[in-house]
Amino acid sequence: MAGVAGVAGLSWSSNLSLLPLSKPSRSARRVPSVVVRNAISVETKSYTLQKSEEIFNAAKELMPGGVNSPVRAFKSVGGVPIVFDSVKGCRMWDVDGNEYIDYVGSWGPAIIGHADDKVNAALIETLKKGTSFGAPCVLENELANMVISAVPSIEMVRFVNSGTEACMGALRLARAFTGRQKIIKFEGCYHGHADSFLVKAGSGVATLGLPDSPGVPKGATYETLTSPYNDIETIKNLFNTHKGEIAAVILEPVVGNAGFIAPKLEFLNALREITKKEGALLIFDEVMTGFRLAYGGAQEYFGITPDLTTLGKIIGGGLPVGAYGGRRDIMEMVAPAGPMYQAGTLSGNPLAMTAGIHTLRRLMEPRCYEYLDKVTGDLVHGILDAGKRAGHEMSGGYIRGMFGFFFTARPVHNFEDAKKSDTAKFARFYRGMLEEGVYFAPSAFEAGFTSLAHSSKDIEQTVEAAEKVLQQI
Numbered sequence: 319m320a321g322v323a324g325v326a327g328l329s330w331s332s333n334l335s336l337l338p339l340s341k342p343s344r345s346a347r348r349v350p351s352v353v354v355r356n357a358i359s360v361e362t363k364s365y366t367l368q369k370s371e372e373i374f375n376a377a378k379e380l381m382p383g384g385v386n387s388p389v390r391a392f393k394s395v396g397g398v399p400i401v402f403d404s405v406k407g408c409r410m411w412d413v414d415g416n417e418y419i420d421y422v423g424s425w426g427p428a429i430i431g432h433a434d435d436k437v438n439a440a441l442i443e444t445l446k447k448g449t450s451f452g453a454p455c456v457l458e459n460e461l462a463n464m465v466i467s468a469v470p471s472i473e474m475v476r477f478v479n480s481g482t483e484a485c486m487g488a489l490r491l492a493r494a495f496t497g498r499q500k501i502i503k504f505e506g507c508y509h510g511h512a513d514s515f516l517v518k519a520g521s522g523v524a525t526l527g528l529p530d531s532p533g534v535p536k537g538a539t540y541e542t543l544t545s546p547y548n549d550i551e552t553i554k555n556l557f558n559t560h561k562g563e564i565a566a567v568i569l570e571p572v573v574g575n576a577g578f579i580a581p582k583l584e585f586l587n588a589l590r591e592i593t594k595k596e597g598a599l600l601i602f603d604e605v606m607t608g609f610r611l612a613y614g615g616a617q618e619y620f621g622i623t624p625d626l627t628t629l630g631k632i633i634g635g636g637l638p639v640g641a642y643g644g645r646r647d648i649m650e651m652v653a654p655a656g657p658m659y660q661a662g663t664l665s666g667n668p669l670a671m672t673a674g675i676h677t678l679r680r681l682m683e684p685r686c687y688e689y690l691d692k693v694t695g696d697l698v699h700g701i702l703d704a705g706k707r708a709g710h711e712m713s714g715g716y717i718r719g720m721f722g723f724f725f726t727a728r729p730v731h732n733f734e735d736a737k738k739s740d741t742a743k744f745a746r747f748y749r750g751m752l753e754e755g756v757y758f759a760p761s762a763f764e765a766g767f768t769s770l771a772h773s774s775k776d777i778e779q780t781v782e783a784a785e786k787v788l789q790q791i
């Protein structure tokens with residue numbers, strides 16, 4: 319997308335020409351097709367989500383909205399949320415027996431493929447010794463060493479159980495270290511569901527945060543300032559207006575929670591410079607980008623070292639995990655080394671550490687990130703070319719194993735730009751792709767993920783499906 323312009327080494331951008339929309343939405347079910355095998359006519363199974371629907375309907379009586387995390391409910395794309403039964407490599411199978419090529423990867427962790435044999439074998443060995451000690455274990459040292467060696471900014475690390483916890487911890491630490499209260503976050507960036515981060519983003523000139531959800535006290539977001547992404551002028555104004563009050567600037571160094579939005583390199587550089595000058599900390603939320611854009615994360619990829627970094631997803635290899643880390647002098651404020659309190663019953667538990675260690679070991683093998691770059695590039699180019707042939711306005715981009723596309727030809731630099739894309743068309747595309755056996759994230763505002771388990775054949779199959787669906791929507 320045009321948002322990547324000017325960033326050295328970024329892969330690609332495309333804005334496709336404007337043509338009128340074609341056909342309206344397609345039917346909800348794939349029509350049964352007939353294949354001829356060895357002269358015997360065999361009717362293939364039609365695409366049905368009957369069991370998914372039954373299970374989801376039951377779930378709605380048991381759990382709010384039938385899910386344990388909102389986007390899973392398919393609210394923005396419509397249709398029945400798919401209930402899955404099993405995963406392996408880049409494939410997923412639902413309870414109705416439908417198979418999908420997966421580009422969600424459990425929202426990021428599955429970078430080496432789902433249910434990797436080595437990770438599973440290691441988990442079984444660890445399991446035999448117990449699932450949780452609530453006390454130190456040597457596996458924590460091993461994963462901590464791997465994270466510290468990999469991520470440029472991290473000299474010490476604290477493991478927690480989710481990305482939300484990691485961001486909460488990093489924020490408390492930034493406030494404790496600087497003795498200041500205010501933080502700046504960017505519109506469209508998600509840092510978990512802790513109160514301080516649930517702020518409705520204002521447009522134009524930054525505003526004081528207002529809670530984005532009932533139940534979040536005004537007091538919790540009063541100190542949260544917001545700015546459009548890629549907009550350094552607003553940041554300068556905020557630092558001028560709130561001299562000596564801002565503890566930290568936190569951002570997704572590549573946005574994945576407003577669709578895929580790349581940073582301008584000069585924006586990242588300016589953030590590093592201004593935070594240093596103003597005595598504020600720079601926090602890279604690498605829950606999504608950590609070990610995905612490069613082994614050392616976005617900070618290695620862009621060559622910018624923040625003060626604190628949050629991690630999650632990949633470092634737990636599919637088990638619940640998070641981490642925050644950074645400069646030793648800052649991290650030594652964390653209890654019990656220092657006075658900033660933060661704790662966790664299951665933090666550093668042996669199963670999560672094991673899955674993380676073996677996932678990172680696989681990522682240390684040569685050429686992993688080149689491979690991700692190649693498959694993701696083929697995928698995004700393929701889809702955008704197919705969109706162009708079908709006459710759709712589209713733009714898209716990718717870096718290594720992270721990608722996204724929008725149904726708009728306009729450059730997307732921030733959340734406001736992203737919101738101008740055609741989300742109704744995305745929903746039609748989404749449901750069409752499901753019927754073709756391709757599982758993207760069920761929202762126009764979520765990045766997609768590839769893995770080492772995606773083969774060229776999987777990409778070809780996906781692009782062929784996209785070609786077909788894009789001609790129909």
Ligand SMILES: Cc1ncc(COP(=O)(O)O)c(C=O)c1O
Nearest residue numbers: 480481482508509510603605606
């Ligand atoms: C950038 C970022 N930060 C924080 C989080 C929160 O992580 P978790 O869902 O593990 O709490 C997410 C989740 O998607 C994320 O993408």
